[in-house]
Amino acid sequence: MADLSVNVGGLKMRNPIMIGSSPLTAKIELLKEAEENGVTAVSIKHTMMHQKFKAQPRWYFNKDIGIVVSGDPRLDPDAACELVARAKRETDLTLVCNMSGAPGMLHTWGELASNLEQAGADAIELNFNCPNLLSAEIKTAVQGANLGADPEACAIVTAELKKAVKIPVIAKLNTEGGMTMKVAKACEQAGADIMNIHAGYRAAPGIDIYNGGAFLFPGTPRGNFGGHTGVWSRMISNRFIADIARALPGHALIGGSGLERWDQVVECIMFGAQAVQICTAVLYKGFGIIPPILEGIAGFMDEQGYKDIESMRGLSLAYIIEPSQMEYANVAASIDTATCTGCKKCTKMPTCTAINYNGESKKYEVTREDCLGCGLCAGVCPRQAISMKVM
Numbered sequence: 306m307a308d309l310s311v312n313v314g315g316l317k318m319r320n321p322i323m324i325g326s327s328p329l330t331a332k333i334e335l336l337k338e339a340e341e342n343g344v345t346a347v348s349i350k351h352t353m354m355h356q357k358f359k360a361q362p363r364w365y366f367n368k369d370i371g372i373v374v375s376g377d378p379r380l381d382p383d384a385a386c387e388l389v390a391r392a393k394r395e396t397d398l399t400l401v402c403n404m405s406g407a408p409g410m411l412h413t414w415g416e417l418a419s420n421l422e423q424a425g426a427d428a429i430e431l432n433f434n435c436p437n438l439l440s441a442e443i444k445t446a447v448q449g450a451n452l453g454a455d456p457e458a459c460a461i462v463t464a465e466l467k468k469a470v471k472i473p474v475i476a477k478l479n480t481e482g483g484m485t486m487k488v489a490k491a492c493e494q495a496g497a498d499i500m501n502i503h504a505g506y507r508a509a510p511g512i513d514i515y516n517g518g519a520f521l522f523p524g525t526p527r528g529n530f531g532g533h534t535g536v537w538s539r540m541i542s543n544r545f546i547a548d549i550a551r552a553l554p555g556h557a558l559i560g561g562s563g564l565e566r567w568d569q570v571v572e573c574i575m576f577g578a579q580a581v582q583i584c585t586a587v588l589y590k591g592f593g594i595i596p597p598i599l600e601g602i603a604g605f606m607d608e609q610g611y612k613d614i615e616s617m618r619g620l621s622l623a624y625i626i627e628p629s630q631m632e633y634a635n636v637a638a639s640i641d642t643a644t645c646t647g648c649k650k651c652t653k654m655p656t657c658t659a660i661n662y663n664g665e666s667k668k669y670e671v672t673r674e675d676c677l678g679c680g681l682c683a684g685v686c687p688r689q690a691i692s693m694k695v696m
């Protein structure tokens with residue numbers, strides 16, 4: 306039976322699935338529900354020294370793109386310490402605390418982290434990622450993703466935290482600001498025990514085009530942009546997991562964005578993550594998605610002969626090369642005529658002239674010489690009847 310347990314920079318978890326910091330981790334009832342569904346580690350909702358946003362959440366959701374979060378209430382320090390202490394007593398969860406100090410007051414980061422550690426936190430996760438704390442006055446803002454785009458500032462905060470607590474310190478980075486790799490290296494040098502990367506950018510919500518372009522946040526037509534989470538971000542997240550895994554070989558690494566299925570988690574691990582955080586899919590589908598993810602990973606590992614997570618970790622990194630080193634084998638599409646239903650979806654692509662109907666055989670066929678080898682048809686086919694073959 307495959308061993309799903311991981312030790313991420315000193316954080317021991319029985320499996321690699323964590324729930325990311327969010328409303329899912331802001332209440333004891335939800336932490337218990339996560340645990341009942343097989344989760345063994347959570348990142349508690351962002352705790353801030355001075356919680357200003359007291360309103361209801363403001364999210365724009367669409368299942369094809371994920372959520373644009375322009376506002377979400379955080380925990381204040383007392384509520385967070387109370388939640389952590391209770392979760393420590395009433396669950397076996399590994400408790401990571403996502404937090405930031407007060408703007409411009411470095412010592413408050415350490416103070417808050419120390420209080421959370423005393424309350425029972427197993428690790429502190431520095432919030433260098435929240436896009437909602439971005440400000441137009443970029444020089445004066447010192448929190449969230451603004452801070453997370455400044456390698457020197459992140460190093461200072463990380464070093465302060467390393468002095469303040471004994472538990473592992475996680476730097477939670479995002480991709481806004483274009484400085485992710487420099488920030489990761491600066492945090493590592495300042496002593497961060499674990500990197501956590503998710504692909505996050507500030508994005509616009511949908512707008513009501515029949516109402517003068519008002520924002521589609523429920524009840525809030527005038528709003529602001531927000532942090533974009535969910536399915537759109539998975540491949541970008543994988544790219545950064547791989548970049549960090551290559552830049553900091555062997556360093557403890559949590560990753561993941563837009564994850565909904567077990568095979569997607571395996572992909573993250575093969576790009577170099579030891580554990581993943583999931584949020585949006587659970588927010589709209591429920592904790593019930595977790596058991597099939599765990600079963601799927603275990604079944605895959607048993608079937609493929611991977612005895613533990615570490616033996617799968619980073620396998621894809623060997624396949625990443627520089628663009629100048631790329632070698633191209635010619636490929637062509639091949640249609641399994643028994644599976645093809647003749648739906649014609651593969652014939653709609655303007656750049657492709659290779660797939661045509663053969664009136665005699667009454668089947669769709671590929672003219673190999675005309676095939677570009679792009680693979681669009683294989684992706685478009687609803688029956689997986691098309692595969693790409695090396696010529």
Ligand SMILES: Cc1cc2nc3c(=O)[nH]c(=O)nc-3n(C[C@H](O)[C@H](O)[C@H](O)COP(=O)(O)O)c2cc1C
Nearest residue numbers: 325326327351377503534535562563564583584585
């Ligand atoms: C409603 C909502 C609230 C979130 N709140 C926080 C937060 O307080 N702190 C944080 O670091 N990340 C926060 N996140 C980001 C998630 O923890 C996670 O990193 C991100 O959503 C990517 O994973 P996903 O695509 O599975 O949602 C939030 C995400 C959502 C959707």
